[in-house]
Amino acid sequence: MAQEIYAYLIVYQALRRGMHRTARRLDIAPHRVSFTVALRAARHSVVTADHQQPEDSAG
Incomplete structure (x- = not known):
């Protein structure tokens, strides 16, 4: 509980x-x-970052 606080x-x-x-x-x-x-902006940026696809580094 303390960690959440x-x-x-x-x-x-x-x-x-x-x-x-x-x-x-x-x-x-x-x-x-x-x-x-x-x-709201922080929540939006976290959700947007979570849904971005990683770039294909193999080429």
Whole structure:
């Protein structure tokens, strides 16, 4: 149970850090970035990465 809580906290902190970096890059206040939108974007990128086919390295 403790591992699951730590996992959620790590994901939360990673999202918040990414939101802060995005806000700095766009020169807006960090509180203007939506946590819900960031969470949906992260979920979408994980699902998209999971469905990508590996490249054929044999040629």
